[in-house]
Amino acid sequence: MKQNLTMLTDYYQINMMYAYYRNEKMHQDVVFDLFFRKTPGKSGYAISAGLEQVVEYIQSLSFTEEDLQYLHDSCGYEKAFINLLRDFKFTGEIYAVPEGTVVFPHEPIVRVKTSIFEAQLIETALLNIVNHQTLIATKASRVVESADDGMVMEFGLRRAQGPDAGLYGSRAAYIGGVQATSNVLAGKKFGIPVKGTHSHAFVQSYPTEKEAFDVFAETYPDNCILLVDTYDTLGSGVPHAIETFRKMKETLGDKFTHYGIRLDSGDLAYMSKEARKQLDEAGFPEAIIVASSDLDEYLIRELKGQGAKIDAWGVGTNLITSKDSPALGGVYKLVAEEEEGVLQPKIKVSENPEKVTTPAYKKVVRFYDKNTKKALVDLVMLEEEQIPDKDFIAFDPVNTWKKKKVHNFEAQELLVPIFKEGKLVYDLPSLDDIQAYTKEQKQRFSPEIRRLVNPHVYHVDLSEPLWELKRDLLSQAKKENNGLG
Incomplete structure (x- = not known):
């Protein structure tokens, strides 16, 4: 059953809806772009995630009688407005990049075209869903990148900022490339493989470390990973694990195959090398070594x-x-509004150049080298513009002297239709397919862009018509608001 999150919105959204209703503006069509201004942390890219939950949210939009009573009693809205909300549903259009797409600052990753009444309500929830899952998918992607071919498991539920952050964080981490989670609910809900070993308390609950290891191995002969640092990692933990492995080999022979140790403290580089020596010398080269303990992409790379x-x-x-x-820091900004039946571009001006919006109903096109299949540049264009089919010059929209000739390319529009006239028109892929798509997407970008520290900056440029429109609207806004128009 899909969760109804209709009331998961900021108070001012409904206040604005009420004002639109009172001033006969509620049916005016608008376009909003959802985008972010800066990649998280030191990353050179982000991984878009959360679209499936956006779809579930839009499909479940409906005020309950309890919701309406609360809005009437607590917020003081008149009954006619409350009755209007009773029949609320989304009737507009949403385009978005598929989950797992590599995305960059200042390009729309969700585009909403509908009445201002509907567009305003859904802003907060869309940002909540997309911001969170994109953030965690990006972090997971970087962790997986640092581990090269090593298996990465997400073990974060107990430290997540609440149950939903743990649950949907597991989903996003899987999109980013982790291979398993410790989160059983995420495994059940999303089909993510679940993995786990045992805790220090399990070892402490038996008279000896060796007895605890024997019990665990006999219980889980097909997945025997022993936590060896409860007392003395190299002095007792690894030797006792070896004794347990010998016992299991004597009992099960070649059927005892998936086993190893987990290190959860100390100098993991030193401990792992010394433990590897002990395991190999004892005749267990196939025993794996799992590490935990406050890991991130930087520590994994160092280790x-x-x-x-x-x-x-x-x-x-x-x-x-x-x-x-x-x-x-994803944001949701008005970029076009209907005036006399025609969508007119809108711009938000700011003293901070990063916060000046790019106006108009737009599309995002990614250009790939035909030979290498690597991404060359992203171009944000007016929706009605024709995608270039021959060599062109892309230029930085801020530092316009920075130019790049784009040739021998193939082009792909990134935004795809999700809802049209309120109806879902998109086939949601499986989570495994999204993860595979993420991996394929990342390979289409150079290692320099995926670098953990000081990554190469990938260019997101504006088409010349869009750049000129933005410049003209910016100039016009400055004149009008300074009394110069």
């Missing part, structure tokens, strides 16, 4: 650089909270 013998990584707090960058 790998120091020759750590770690096969799999359990990443918790720093992933599920995106600890170094705990929020994606």
